[in-house]
Amino acid sequence: MAESSWPSPSNGRVIDDSQYEKLGIAFGPRAGVVGDYTNPQLVYGDSTGMQIKIAADRYALVRGHMWWSGSTIFTKSISANASGSTRTDLVVLRLSRTTWDVTVVVINGTPGAGAPSPTQDLSTTGSFDLPLATVTVASGASTITAGNVTYVASHVGADGNLRVPSVAAVAYVPTPYPGLTVAMDTGHLLRRNASGGWDYAAGPRTLFTPTLTAASVNPNLGSGAVRYGWYAYGPGPTVTYNFFINFGSSPSAGSGGYAISIPVTCASVYGGGHPTVGSVMCADASSGSFTVNAAYIGNGGTTLGMVGAAPVTNSFPWTWAAGDYIAGTIVYPA
Numbered sequence: 001m002a003e004s005s006w007p008s009p010s011n012g013r014v015i016d017d018s019q020y021e022k023l024g025i026a027f028g029p030r031a032g033v034v035g036d037y038t039n040p041q042l043v044y045g046d047s048t049g050m051q052i053k054i055a056a057d058r059y060a061l062v063r064g065h066m067w068w069s070g071s072t073i074f075t076k077s078i079s080a081n082a083s084g085s086t087r088t089d090l091v092v093l094r095l096s097r098t099t100w101d102v103t104v105v106v107i108n109g110t111p112g113a114g115a116p117s118p119t120q121d122l123s124t125t126g127s128f129d130l131p132l133a134t135v136t137v138a139s140g141a142s143t144i145t146a147g148n149v150t151y152v153a154s155h156v157g158a159d160g161n162l163r164v165p166s167v168a169a170v171a172y173v174p175t176p177y178p179g180l181t182v183a184m185d186t187g188h189l190l191r192r193n194a195s196g197g198w199d200y201a202a203g204p205r206t207l208f209t210p211t212l213t214a215a216s217v218n219p220n221l222g223s224g225a226v227r228y229g230w231y232a233y234g235p236g237p238t239v240t241y242n243f244f245i246n247f248g249s250s251p252s253a254g255s256g257g258y259a260i261s262i263p264v265t266c267a268s269v270y271g272g273g274h275p276t277v278g279s280v281m282c283a284d285a286s287s288g289s290f291t292v293n294a295a296y297i298g299n300g301g302t303t304l305g306m307v308g309a310a311p312v313t314n315s316f317p318w319t320w321a322a323g324d325y326i327a328g329t330i331v332y333p334a
Helices: 015-024 168-172
Strands: 031-034 051-054 059-062 065-068 073-076 086-094 101-108 127-137 150-152 162-164 181-184 189-192 196-202 212-214 226-234 238-246 258-261 276-284 289-299 303-305 326-333
Touching: 015 065, 051 226, 059 086, 059 127, 065 101, 065 238, 073 101, 101 127, 162 168, 258 326, 276 303, 289 326
Parallel strands: 162 181
Antiparallel strands: 031 059, 051 073, 059 065, 086 101, 086 127, 127 150, 181 189, 189 196, 196 226, 212 258, 226 238, 238 326, 258 303, 276 289, 276 326, 289 303
């Protein structure tokens, strides 16, 4: 077959449906609901029977084809479940390459199993589904409540980027590819990796309260003690973690080597158990002394240790007392 291009003056600039689809997916997201998550939410339950409701005047893009929900709310029936086990259905927007129409379709799940998979044919035949929501149907249910509907639709923003309502919804992003970045309303960015999973690419600063423990007897930080910290995701994915622990009045230093809790488990990326290293400052309020030590997290670790000339313990670099503090920062693989 000879090469071709479209639209072309040679055929009156007419294109067929499959050519239109190829144009529609050439740039930007392949599929998504247009706009934000509420106006209201596109698919929802409201305890009015065995049905879900589709919000009015909403738009979606499915492989270059625009869908409109219409000027009034409409419903889709959910079939009864008398199996004795809970069933999970999947609600999708389906592009049929027989009719070339996009319509809402409910795919019945198998009782006792998870949600069914969408059909996402990428050729010029078959169909392509944009997942919108899962519906939990209890055995013997007589109505679908708001809590039975979990919204999982990808949304296309005004900037052309994809947004999802939750981490769970990332599993339903249509035709993801390595390097694709998806935003969540939490402010986090997720990026598709080469292994077919998702990594945190960036995120907002999140508060975290650190806990100081000891190997034998945990310390009591005393009255008026201060513990605060924050963390943020970065590319890699990595976690930047900053913490501050200030002993209050009449504390007990406990017994044994000190460790500090971390917000996210450290990934096991190094061989031989090699640690990730940061820095920590220890301050002695009574003498005005300071020490700068290494903070470290072992491969797969859930706590942070500290070491200078020796490991930081209840009695090193001094016996901890009122007003003393520990502050540090570390960047480690998540």
